[in-house]
Amino acid sequence: MASKAKSRKRVGTLEDRFMDAVRELSGGGKVSVKNAALFNKLGWIEERYTTTKDRLRKNGLIRGGPGGTMSLPQNAASPSPKPLKAFISYSHADAAIKVDLLKHLTPLSRLGLVEAWHDGEIETGDKWADAIKGNLESADIIILLISVDFINSRYCNQIELTHAMEREANNTTVVIPVIARNCLWQEELFGSFQATLKGTSIASFKDRDEALTLVAADIKEKALSMLAKKNGVAPS
Numbered sequence: 368m369a370s371k372a373k374s375r376k377r378v379g380t381l382e383d384r385f386m387d388a389v390r391e392l393s394g395g396g397k398v399s400v401k402n403a404a405l406f407n408k409l410g411w412i413e414e415r416y417t418t419t420k421d422r423l424r425k426n427g428l429i430r431g432g433p434g435g436t437m438s439l440p441q442n443a444a445s446p447s448p449k450p451l452k453a454f455i456s457y458s459h460a461d462a463a464i465k466v467d468l469l470k471h472l473t474p475l476s477r478l479g480l481v482e483a484w485h486d487g488e489i490e491t492g493d494k495w496a497d498a499i500k501g502n503l504e505s506a507d508i509i510i511l512l513i514s515v516d517f518i519n520s521r522y523c524n525q526i527e528l529t530h531a532m533e534r535e536a537n538n539t540t541v542v543i544p545v546i547a548r549n550c551l552w553q554e555e556l557f558g559s560f561q562a563t564l565k566g567t568s569i570a571s572f573k574d575r576d577e578a579l580t581l582v583a584a585d586i587k588e589k590a591l592s593m594l595a596k597k598n599g600v601a602p603s
Contacts, residue, residue, distance in 0.1 A: 380478060381419045385409065389429060389439060396439035399432050427595040450476065451590050454502050455485040456527040457512035458520045461547045465512055467575060468545070471583040480590040481508065503530050507593065508541050511557055514548040518555060532556055543589065545569070545582055
């Protein structure tokens with residue numbers, strides 16, 4: 368899949384198009400770029416240009432310079448690093464929500480930000496416990512799809528959640544709770560973590576796609592921040 372993504376021109380998000388234009392005008396980060404030249408090349412309205420530029424500066428992917436110029440941090444001049452690995456921990460009672468979540472995370476995969484893994488990818492003949500453990504250990508992000516069934520699941524709690532919390536305590540992964548259905552999740556081990564949608568459940572939305580679009584946006588923001596730090600660029 369990675370080779371196909373490289374072989375065709377990406378339309379991508381506004382951020383992608385902005386960064387592609389900066390790389391082109393700067394010769395891959397060799398020189399600074401004037402705002403006026405970049406603005407003219409993109410042909411956007413001023414509000415779109417300014418908003419996109421500010422988002423990229425906030426995430427440390429571009430730097431402002433003297434005389435209305437901008438440049439790429441040294442590590443951002445080269446192609447983006449490998450996407451972050453995301454492990455989805457969920458109860459099978461919430462399989463339908465998980466499937467829809469994966470659909471909404473697909474654009475993040477196309478952008479090279481996040482590659483999601485779940486137990487549905489275990490193939491015939493694989494040792495499922497080993498596959499789960501291996502992907503838990505290598506995950507940069509562990510997404511907890513929370514519901515009363517997740518909380519009551521022995522495997523989710525004693526295996527996946529325990530491992531996730533151990534890795535988070537060692538600063539080797541980021542835990543992101545996504546509240547699938549209302550429950551007393553605040554009383555659990557992960558209750559102190561900031562959940563997507565500010566803790567509002569997906570089920571409380573009339574339109575599930577609306578909820579999951581916002582969830583994916585939250586995860587995208589976190590992924591951009593993590594990749595900037597991974598690239599050695601501290602967000603400003």
